[in-house]
Amino acid sequence: MTQEQLINSILEFIAxxxxxxxxxNKLAIESFAYQYENNIPFRQFSIQQGSTPRTAKTWRDIPPVPINAFKSVLLTCCEPTSTGRTFMTSGTTQNGVCGKSYHPVLSVYDQSMIRNFKNRFLGDADKIKMGILFPDTDSMPNSSLAHYLSLALNNFGTESSSYLLTKEGIDFSRVFENLQYAQDTNTPYAMLGASFSIVHLLDEMAKQNKTYSLPAGSKILDTGGFKGQSRELEQNEFYEQLSMTFGVPRNKCFNMYGMTELSTQFYDNGNAKCPSIKTGPHWIRSRVINPLSKTDVKMGDKGALVHCDLAHFNIVSTILTEDAGIEVEDGFLLLGRVDGAEAKGCSMAVDEFLRANQ
Amino acid sequence: MNTLIEQAGHVPDFLIDDIKWQQLIFSNNSQSLNVNVPILTATQCQRLSDHIKLNNTQFLKKQNTTTIIELIDKAIERLLNRSDPFRLKAEKLLPVVTGFDTEMIRLSLTDYLKNFRKPQLLRFIAEDFSNPKILDEFQPIIKGGFAKAFGPDCLLHIWAGNVPGLPLWSLISGLLVKAGNIGKVSSSEPLFASWFVQLLIDIEPRISDCLAIVCWEGGNTEQESVFLNNAEVVVAYGGNTALKEIQHRTPITTRYLPYGHKISFGIVSASVLDSQKSWVVAHKAANDIARYDQHGCYSPHVFFIESGGNISPRTFAHYLAHELSCLQEKFSRRSLNVNESIQLAHWRDDETLKLLSEPGSEVISDKDGLWTVTFTEDEGSFSLSGLNRTIRLVAVNSFEKIIPLITPYKQFLQTVGIAATPTEVFQLSEQLGQHGVTRISGLGSMTAPEAGWHHDGRFNLLDLITLTEIESSAEVSSELYTPYKD
Known part of the structure; x- marks a missing residue:
């Protein structure tokens, strides 16, 4: 199968x-075969894991690639060129190396984002006034989140939508103007951004003793967690504060779960109850596995999340994350990223060792 | 699942009715346990410190060392007695608290506690004091004059980690120098120190006012600061980040003794790699790995295996894998929670991915990740294991190759377990010592230091005391003022 044929099949599937x-399953195995054929490190990995397109019957048989591999191995089915886009993971990573996903074209990523975003976040409205609490793509050309938010703004934002983050940080006066205007004119408003930026905004509003009561139809989308860049809040506390400060009911405060190593995002149906159930569209599937035995855990048990995202066609479709989760009847509960906590004993753990060497 | 309840900690009677208790919840091996630990307010911390200091001078400081040794010996004897209620409790509850295998805990406790019987305690003292009576009264010293060793009125221990019994090392050292002791238990294993203190009080009720075992949330500066400001000596265990924070809050006039996380490793010489001895060596190495699932600072991360023996390093890696799989049947590895599993999988998957670019390397692992051996011929490689029964084996052409690898980590090195000839042991020890290694043990004994071991190369008792010297001038001039002077 050629790249063009695969892209067409995926776009058709998404539509x-x-x-x-x-x-x-059919398209997942076709994608697996394409990646196996065109990506030598992935082929070696698959053989090592004892699974090939000949033996795999369903998407569950495709060996999930640990996301750390995105740092050490170039996973792409075609030579990167200047016409494609590379998204990179944020934050400091092992030896300063970050994970990369190369997209020769963005049509599949964009189609995946647009269709899913419309269904899950926008709802009935065609457009809504948006405020983005994140840098634009010019400032962060390698950020998949910056690209995601620009797609949201360009496709679903009214003309008066804008970025609210400057090089100096959050433009608070602009944010407050926007919120005041939405409240005064009864115009629904959507605020989207990184969870930690929203915490910074909450902190500033608390300092200035400001609250708003945004009109019905307003919504908030946060993503990415706090990553040590703001104070850490319990989920319940975070959404309660959002609701109290902006007057947006908790079931209209959405959390998006996405990653550089995927081309499709997961959403919840608001956060009236935490942790909320995350689900994705029909072109992505998830499993919860024991990361050591690589076998599925029982429904309701904790494990590591594996996603098979057809839209991530050029890299690898099936990845093993370091996110803990629980499978439930209609999706999964996201328990968050497992970062390198120190071991319980008094022997040095790998993460402490790496930090000591930095 | 039935829930057991246990009271931890100790505060003297005068405070007992006023304090609050916090519940720590443990669940392992299909049992759950709620442990209540005492949490004090800042004011209570101050009152407790004053009380301990006062009673220490009035009681413990007046005891002679032999009496204290005999008291500790009696308590340890009870902990070694498998029908004693405290021992029974330890064998029942420590597996629930730590998740370690029941039988492994039982054997390890006995091995460990044997270090604190009367003969071994005498050894502890003899290691640090050529004349042990210096702890009881002024003794003549070589340079002239007399000296006496005084332990602190208030010694603060901040314990960490989940290796059962670990707090005993510093607590017993504190008692041997007649210090008033306040210990903060680790929330991962709050019980053992508490039981030991309860036993001491059972045997000698008057010691109740000289000891306290408490808890507070790490980094809670309010309670911690009161204790830090009252202690004359602080012994703290933990990661370097936590230790640095404690150091920052400790007054400059207080002696601070931090014990950070360490790296230990093993060395196997080609001379022992023949078809007879290799299995024995692999068995011993596997024991060092399995004991407390590498949670101890003395547990190995890496084994350097010298090439050139009858058995190749690669074959030895398979021997070791076999031994680990056998040990899994005997002492199963503690079950990991999902976060620990993800971290361990991260380590193992990284090692597996390396195989794509290192064809000579191997990852030998149990299918459920209960143990993993990685093997590499890349001599430039020094990185850590993922702990929880995972080990890196590096083949080296000669021992000379090891030194440059460990040099950058001098401040983190501790134990090296060696299987080699006597000549090799002494040659290697010279170099290892120069590069920061403080303990060299036989393979199979890495996790069982001898009584009197100088932890991280330091002195267990000498570091705690201050010497008061009567200089010869005072002694000579006092002769001028005797009533019998002519």
């Missing part, structure tokens, strides 16, 4: 409203 599990 379709009537796909079955069998259709998903």
């Amino acid at each position: 379709s409203d009537a796909t079955t599990e069998m259709d998903f």
